[in-house]
Amino acid sequence: MAEDDREWVVESIVGYLGSPEWVIPVTDFMENKCTVFDDEDENKLSYTEIHQQYKKLVEKLLENYMQEVGINEQQFLDACTSPFAKSKTLQIVFQPVLATDDFQMFRSLMVQKNMELQLQALRVIKERNGALPDCLTDGTDVMTELQQQEMRILQEVLKKSKEEYDEEMSMRMLLEEEVGSTSRSSSDKPVRESGEAQQETSASSQQNSTAKVNSKPVSKEETKATATGGRDGKNSAKGSSSSKLTTDCGSNGLEPRVLPAVRAPVKSSELPSTKEQSSSSQTAAEAWVEEARKEAGISKPYTELSLSQQEQLQQRAAYLRQQRDKLHALKKEQQKSKQSSTAEETPSNPTPAPATPEISVEEKKKLQKRKHLADKLKEEVIKK
Amino acid sequence: MGEAQKGLLSVIEKLKGTTEQEVRIVLLGLDNAGKTTLLKSLASEDVNTITPTQGFNIKSVASHGMKLNVWDIGGQRKIRPFWKKYLENTDLLIYVIDSADKKRFEETGLELSELIDEENLKGVPVLIFANKQDLATASPASEIAEGLNLHTYRDREWQIQACSAVSGEGVQDGMNWICNNIVNRKK
Structure with a gap:
């Protein structure tokens, strides 16, 4: 109750x-x-x-x-x-x-x-x-700051892998070209240059594609791919204004007539690549310093710069030289392998290519892995 | 689980008996006496970042099977008039004194005697902490007790305890006295 x-x-x-x-x-x-x-x-x-x-x-x-x-x-x-x-x-x-x-x-x-x-x-x-x-x-929220940092890192990573991907692409283009004709030796210089520029300066591929178009006909698909990449590159440049790399990229993007396109005809007319590679003359070194200087957007001549700036440029020049040498070496190897087999042009081919002892199986595997990663990334980026 | 309403206080007491016993303690004293430091020390919290209290702090401490709800109210002169709003239903008063601040012994004595005369604190036991004993210039607890005329308190239990809220020395002794006293009182 x-x-x-x-x-x-x-x-x-x-x-x-x-x-x-x-x-x-x-x-x-x-x-x-x-x-x-x-x-x-x-x-x-x-x-x-x-x-x-x-x-x-x-x-x-x-x-x-x-x-x-x-x-x-x-x-x-x-x-x-x-x-x-x-x-x-x-x-x-x-x-x-x-x-x-x-x-x-x-x-x-x-x-x-x-x-x-x-x-x-x-x-x-x-x-x-x-x-x-x-x-x-405007409040300094710790959380958003962390998130921003995370975004910046992510963009940096994306950019890096895009560079790698572009490098891969230009490499493949090089291969295809060489397979296509042997008489092209004079015209593949600019392409090589553009490949270098990409890898060295992390320049936006907008500039890149200009260089490519100048030097040789590019298939539609490739143009499209690089164009999308170019846009991505610009986006990431906007997103992270703090990193030095991106500043370089931005300044290059402003003046698309950057070095490779301009310089290429001159050089290719006077020096075959193999010769240039072997010559470590004073003029070559100066050219690299000059390039580094332009790249950094410093308008003063090299000698008028402060000591620290000079040092920086020297470092950059050394780095560029190193990168170029690497590329040349790689190209040489590829040329050799080309002679032995044309199947090499498709890098997804898992043949270990016994005729070319320069490229070890391991290196090839690495290369393939990288390409696979780049493809995947590209797919994801474009989908988005 | 007790519903609370002013007119129903008698029943609430009974209702609360079903859960653990809750004790309401008010922590008072002049500004800079060390009330908040003492409170944080009781709650085992960091005592290095304490600023003058403009309002009040509350901490609940479990001790001897009881839940002690300690209310620490700011001691600045402009806040003292608000003290009496917090005295209702208080089971025990803790009064904190800066043992090294001899110039204000008279002032703190006056404030204490005013509290003792409050209707809401009638018969409520009082524990006096002679704080800051870690300082060389601190007066001993016995001296302070004499100055406050504690021996004239006939209407309630009282105790004076030397302590240092910063080092924690003497604090537990005071809490033991509180718990023993409350247990005796509630029986």
Whole structure:
């Protein structure tokens, strides 16, 4: 009998706590007063005042309710403490009532309400303006800084692998060309140069494709691929303005008539590549320094630069030289292998090519792996 | 699980008996006495980054099978008028004194005697922490007790405990006294 009573009372109370007569005044109160509640460890003195007001409000509401339904305080309390009222879901319903006695609970309710309102406000601003104004996004949020850093790293990685991919592509083009005709020896110089430029300067392939177009007819597919790559390159340049690499890239992108296209005719007319490779003369070294200088966007002649700048340029020049030598060596090997077998032109071919001892099986495997990776990456990037 | 309403206090006491016993402790004293440091030391938190309290702090500490809800309210002169808003239903008062600040012994004595006269603290046990004993210039607890005329308190339990909230020395002794006292009182 008493149990039945209790159950009935509990149900009635829960019903009341979900009704507008309770929800509207309590929510109103919380929304009006929650703005001072932050999640600082220390409580403000004003919290206590607001808690007192809240107690009064709840007391009044519950008194009215009990009068209306015709139960006394004892019945109300019995119902609230009955096992029936202690289920998880009902505990949440009772929270606003319990908060009258428990300041900590009250505080957390208010802090939560404040946060909800703030998020709502942000959403409304976003919906209206399309984006948040600077004053709301400028705060140095540790999280976003980390995310930005992550993005930068990701872009750097993407760029790197794109370079590798481009390198691979130009290499393949070289191969195809050589297979196509042996009389092209004069015209493949620019291509080689453009390949170098790509790998050395991490220049955007926009510049690259210009060089290629200048030097030889490129198949449509390839142009498309490089064009997409070029756009990607530019995007990443925009995204991470802090890295030195990208600055180089950006400045190159501005003047697409960069070195290879201009320089190529002159050089190819005077020097076959093999000769140039063997000559480590003073003029060659100077040319490399000069190239590095231009690449860095420094307009002053080499001799007028500060010591540290000179040093930097020297390093860069050395690096360029090294890269060029590598490329030449590679090309030489490929030429040899070309002579022995034409099947080599498809790099996906797993034949270990026994006729060319210069390229070890291991190296080939590595090359294939790289190409596979680049292909996959390209696929992903283009899909996006 | 207790529903709480002012008119129903008698029943609430009973309801709370079903769960672990909760004790409301108010931590007061002049500014710079070390109340917040003491509170954090009780809660085993870092005591190196404490700034003057503008409002109040609350920590719940479990001790001797009881839940001690300790309220630390700022001690600056402009905040002191708010103290009396926090005294309702208080089971115990902790009063903290800077033992090295001799110039303000009189001031702190006045504040304490005002608290003792508060209606809401009638008969409420008081523990006085003679804090900052780690400082060379600190007065001993016995001297402070004399200066505060503690021996004239006849209407309640009291205790003075020398301590250093920074090092933690003496703090546990004080807490033991509190728990013993509360257990005796509630029985």
